[in-house]
Amino acid sequence: MDRRGFLSGSMTAGALALGGCATAGTAAGPAGLAFYDRPPPLAPIRVHPDRLFDITVCLRPFRAAGPRLDVEQVAGKRVVHNYGHGGSGWSLSWGSAAVVVPKAMEGGQRDIAVIGCGALGLAAALTAQREGARVTIYAKERMPYIRSARATGTWSPDSRVAKAADAPTDFPALWEQMTRTSFKAYRGLLGLPGEPVEWTDRYNLSDESPEAVRARHRREDTMGFAAYGSRVADLTPRSIMMPPGSTPFPTRYVQRNSALQFNIAALGHVMLNDFLLAGGKLETMEFDTPADLARLPQPVVINCTGYGARTLWKDESIIPVRGQIAWLIPQPEVKYGISYRDLTVLPRTDGIVIQGTGPTEAVGWNDANETPDRAEAERELAKVAELYSRMKG
Secondary structure, eight states, X not given: OOOOOOOOSSSOTGGGOOOSOOOOSBTTBSXXXXXXXXXXXXXXXXXXXXXXXXXXXXXXXXXXXXOBOOEEEETTEEEEEOBOOGGGHHHHHHHHHHHHHHHHTGGGOOEEEEEOOSHHHHHHHHHHHHTTOEEXXXXXXXXXXXXXXXXXXXXXXXXXXXXXXXXXXXXXXHHHHHHHHHHHHHHTTBTOTTOSEEEEEEEEEESSOHHHHHXXXXXXXXXXXXXXXXXXXXXXXXXXXXXXXXXXXXXXXXEEEEEEEEOHHHHHHHXXXXXXXXXXXXXXXXXXXXXXXXXXXOSEEEEOOGGGHHHHSOOTTEEEEEEEEEEEOOOTTOOEEEEEXXXXXXXXXXXXXXXXXXXXXXXXXXXOOOSOOHHHHHHHHHHHHHHHHTOOO
């Protein structure tokens, strides 16, 4: 589920009184739904305007051919590139690291520099350490001031990762390899203090049938983004259609599934601490041109500069895809996300993430504006206000 939304502060407490699951039918649950599949009580989200504590903007670094993972010689250094993952940076970070680290350590090299301290940089640094390398991360900024910290935080390994027509013929298989590697890595982070990674239920809400929604999306698809999810369908639970009356949601169709989410504040903290505890070094440094790499003592560099690579490496193949998030104060009792009318609400431990994505995947395309737009957030708020106004306590 990729849709984000912004919940309304105009609703009354009565309209939000969803303390239990409003079910119909017998004690065993509505017809067609086993009692053990009934949703737990769904705590209401408090959407008062004074609970909005931040609005952030992230630029996804999209490349039509997919992430850049090649090697070149620059300023006397062996540079292994690792950027351009679109909306899939966190999801593919470990799998991408498993591709680039062997290239960096080719020939027995053990002294490695990593440029960038976001999702890709941290995963590459930790992976190199586990292979016996001495690693120094060089970055202008670090958590929570980097673009990776503004990501939605949901498992989305093929979100704007490439265009189907432009990706190399071997990319789908490489993507699957990276996805499976990352998924296994994130499994190892489940259950840690602070819940850096967890499973949550998601409810996809619509007054259109799933078939009609898919047909509409096909008609509106003007970008041709690659969709590889069917290659890894075994990794995540399937969606099920919930019977009428089994949830408090008012839409005609309600689908439920479970998905991984990243509580990025906790996840970034865990990864950076693990890196430092393993002897890693972190230095503040800004790079204006590739020639600045000559200042580094390490002979090998893994370049994880994300959208910054467009300027640093003059890589015009990187297209910014703008995405805005509104943040509500976290509610630990809220354990479900929703997708409704081109928006998503995702409850993380560091805040309730709310983002509108518009009717097509082209929304935000080639828009490098990182200025928060409160009016945009308020429009998404109105959408969710309409949804909750149709709910019964």
